[in-house]
Amino acid sequence: MQFSLGPILYYWPKAEVEAFYQAAADSQADVIYLGETVCAKRRELKTKDWIGLARELAESGKQVVLSTMALIEAPSELTMLKRYCDNDDIRIEANDVSAVQFLSERRQPFVVGAAINCYNPQTLKQFVDLGMTRWVMPVELSRDWLVNMLNGCDALGIRDQFEVEVTGYGYLPLAYSARCFTARSENRAKDDCELCCLNYPNGRLTESQEGQAVFVLNGIQTQSGQCTNLINDLPSMQGLVDVVRLSPLSLDTLHWVDKFRVNQAGNNPQPLNHDCNGYWHHLAGMTQVLG
């Protein structure tokens, strides 16, 4: 089992992004995803900065993947996406079907990200035929669903043609909108956001009127109110999951990579606090199932 760091989903200052990846280069992560996936206005790092950073990390021995935006609306965003896809040496994670289109036209292998709707083996086969080498399961799906998917892939004869990745740690991306909810939380319009996401390095917690964490506002993305944590579910992933993804919250996430690694067989379970793991158990995502 390998462990990956997902792209940073928040808007961090450039120096912090660089410090994070400097530490990540020395971490126990096998795969590092990077790039801006949420909002095109977040430009502390430009396209060439991300590609430069990706090349540096690749030289340090990590497997590197550039992640692309999930919600692409403006032609300018499509042009930026194309620029990522036009590079020949760094693998791309497609988070929108437009990226699949560009990459398959170029016959480049790619990762299908969790933001793309892929719910059955027949769809996986189409992606495999187009060049998919790794599939990141949509966050709302369960272990049962995955087992059924992979049984179907056996029948279609494609089971060994791609890897499976599951999101194991972090706040789950649940939805994308045209509206920027962080700007709205500051009474601003999206066109006048003043890049206020910079003020919230882990998004803005949103609670029910009874104080229950419901979701986290992260620009146009709405995340789960609780952090998902599948560290104690790793033994049930054996034989099914090739890569477990941890979504960066801070430098501390790198320590979680270590903790995940030593608990692959379940020998070093961790207390879960308020974390959730319901989706993996085919329950409401917010549920916490104790091992």
Next chain:
Amino acid sequence: MELLCPAGNIPAVKKAIEHGADAVYVGLKDDTNARHFAGLNFTDSKLQRASQYVHDHGKDLHVAINTFAHPDGWRRWQYAIDSAAGNGADALILADMACLDYAASTYPDLDIHLSVQASATNAGAIRFYQQQYGVKRVVLPRVLSIHQVKQLARDTDVDLEVFAFGSLCIMAEGRCYLSSYLTGQSPNTVGACSPAAFVRWQDTEQGLESRLNGVLIDRYQADEKAGYPTLCKGRFCVDGNRYHALEEPTSLNTLSVLPELYRAGVKSVKIEGRQRSPAYVEQVARVWRQAIDRCVANPEAFDIAPDWAHSLDSLSEGVQTSLGAYHRKWQ
């Protein structure tokens, strides 16, 4: 420009056609469609009857099969496509690539419309669905500004369909898991957002409370109109401020941009609401028929008749309407 109306049953189909719809869209009575509610939708024989009625009046029937096939339930989705094709559908509204592939290869003469649930918001994604499955039309998610709709219309030769009126879904459709995060069921997997079985209403000293699977979505004072507890329309607290963190209970109404949509070449305007009553379908169809006819006759002189606005406002959620993402200011 086509007026496309929703129908959850035969009486709604009839009302839609009688009051000016050019086409009606329906779904089957199971989880293959994204409006899977008790008491709604069509069995095979009802689909046959709806199709007969619509065709007798020279209009079109679209069938939405727009959830995503379960890995152990493929036959159900396959059957839905076969049933729609066999019972006279003029177009299939599909989102799942497995369904798209099956329909395109099995029924090459049947029109395929890409459902809003497929979340195609740009020219690159549209090109993918055109090349892979020959989709004839794309239903755009309610996240694009009017400017972006116009740009897309220029950048693609596929027909475009936009939402014109009804509930305002503020998330990119097909990519929203808020409902499953709270209940375990999502539009993509079971065809329902905030399923009724998880909704609870409770009168308390602090007001009427609405809950979804136990989570407090909103609390209403005596003078407030209560909305259905969809997660995105609740009142929550951010740093102690209590407000509609995502969106107020409001409906989409695009009457004011109808000439712009028409001039952009938008092929079809879609009314949301397969779960609504035949009376709703009748009222909305009547207003939009008049509006489209007036717009097509003279887009430059188009104005909104006061009785249209009055009629539509009374049907709207929270009795207020919005241009939603079509207007940049909303974003």
